[in-house]
Amino acid sequence: MRTAAGVRVVGHGDRRRRARARRVLWGGGELLVTAGLVLLLLVAHQMWWTDREARRGAERAVTALERQWAEEAESGEDAAAGLGAGPAVTAPDAGAATAPEAGAATDPARPGTSPVPRRPYGSAPPPRRSRAYAVLGIPRLGLRVPVAEGVDRAAVLNKGYAGHCRGTQQPGQTGNFALAGHRNTHGEPFRYLPRLRRGDSVVVETRSATYTYGVDRILPRTTARDVGVVRPVPRSLVRPGYGYDEPGHYLTLTTCTPEFTSRYRLVVWARLVSMRPR
Known part of the structure; x- marks a missing residue:
């Protein structure tokens, strides 16, 4: 104014x-x-705190499993799941033509090759849901995490465990032993799966045996609904050029891709190389 x-x-x-x-x-x-x-603060909690706590919890679970197995071995308890006493059994490389060892059964997919134990892991009762029962080790990645039954997010994956996909086979069985895990946050056990190369070792330890798989093929990206990758004879339904045509002893590792998203899945396949009783 x-x-x-x-x-x-x-x-x-x-x-x-x-x-x-x-x-x-x-x-x-x-x-x-x-x-x-x-x-x-929320981002820090999600990216750092939950990751730290899940990793520590997974390490404690591995230690607890190993302690339990050692105590059972000392007490002379028979392992409820898997192989009986005997020498290590080796599965030959693809294309090899060797006679099965004495006392070993033959892989039905390839007559005369790929010896497997007479009493596979599946002869035991199935693991309890969400309960850790094995240890997954990947030497190239410096990874050792528990394997729990099922892929429930809260009870398994968010604890930093690798989750066994229900309906797939168990370690050492003919078929596909399929595992899933977080790539980011909550321990992120599968964060560095893209670093794996053909021939890298993936080791699965149970209370009764150690199973060594060799990385064979990698599917960089497929959809979350590509159920073909975890079938007994794994083959992508989205990208049919990736997968297998015959039965065998397979291990499948799946995680999200790209990082910090859950839009697609990265898949790593491995074949059984050897099995050794504990």
Whole structure:
């Protein structure tokens, strides 16, 4: 407002409006800063704290399994699942033509080759749901994590475990032993699966035997609903050029891709190389 002499006069109403606008802007800024801090804390919790806690829990579970197996061995208890006493059994490389060892059964997929134990793991009762019962080791990645039955997110995967896909085979059995795990957060056991190369070892330890698989093929990306990758004879239904045509002793590792998303799946396949009683 101006007077007759042209002097601008600021009224109380103008000052109040400006003060109100400043308070609104200040309050809005505080809310944005607070929201940003809360978001950062949530991200830190998800990316660091849950990852740290899951990794520690998985390490404790591995230690507990190994202690339990050692105590059972010392007490002379018969392992409920798997091989009986005897020498190590080796599965020959693809294409090899060797006679089966004495006391070994023959892989029905390839007559005269791929000896397997007379009493496979599956002769025991199935593992209890969500209970850790084996240890997965990948030397190239420096990884050792528990394997639990099922892929329940809260009870298995979020603990940093590898989850056994129900309906697939168990270690050492003819068919497909399929495992899933987080690639990011919650221990992220499968974060570095893309680093695996053909011929790398993947070791599965149970209370009765150690199974060594050799990485054979990698499917860089497929859909989350590509169930063909975990079938007894694994082959992608989305990308049929990836997979197998004959029965065998397979291991499948699956995780999300790209990182920090769950849109697609990365698949690593391995073949059984050897089995050794504990």
